[in-house]
Amino acid sequence: MSTVLHEQGLFAGGPIWGGLRRLSSDVEVHAHDFVEIAVIGTGRGTHMTARGEHGLRHGQAIVLRPGAWHGFSDCADLVVANCCLSAQALRSELGGVLQVPALRRLLWNEPVGAGSRGVAVTDLGPDAADEAIDQIGLLEADLTGARPRAGRRLGRLVTVLGILADASAPDAAAPEPHPAVAAAIARMEAAPADAWRLDDLAHAVSLDPDYLRRLFVRHVGVSPLNYLARIRAERAVALLANSDLPAARVGAAVGWDNPTYFARRFRELVGLTPTAYRARTKPPGDADRHRR
8 A cells, every 4th residue: 555644744843854764675655745865775675766666775865856756675674764854844944955056956956857756866875875874863863852852953954964965076066046047936936826937937037038948947957837847746746645625626726727737747747647646645445535
């Protein structure tokens, strides 16, 4: 059976969560509406995502955006450390994380690129991975301790993200966003359901449409409207997982009024149709009533 993990339960104690697991059995395919960083330690296993099945190596870090689904098979003493961030918090109090070029590349640019399906994989190397795993283990201890340690949890997160940033090649880091790109992103993030057109965005930031598109591709890795599509897909994921709205109304709520077009774009970005995604992320008896 497939499952879904939700922000509202996982982040009851704050916008950061971490846990360390040693796997010797399969982990069922599951999805979530938050950002997950999985750091791979020693052991053996296969990772399953919308991009296929791939053998895991000690030293890898896997980033999954909201809506991405994954699971593990053929596990033999596989160490996996998970550091999870609330997507809502990344748009607000943790937003400074995405101002670091290397982290913006890892947490946003790569997993939203064409064909990524919300998944990105990077090689930290075994030493850096082990250091990150140790910090995530300490984060888990902070979360399960008797005393709240919000400041310490934030410190662990900063350390983990610093390890990821340092392990990334400097020349692979995304450049600082152009002010016009940042302004256009802010407008789309604030109102993703609006009927944005490239001309509208360009006019809002006082640039030629073709020039704004080139800036987006250079600084973000995708065009403005493809960026908007990813925002809409991630908002749709949360509604499909956490509400009883019919799929067509979910699409309309995020800006895709045509149900057929919504289903096609969602599948391109997530790897499943909205109905299949909801079925995968709902208990069996609950999913049937959404097939309409």
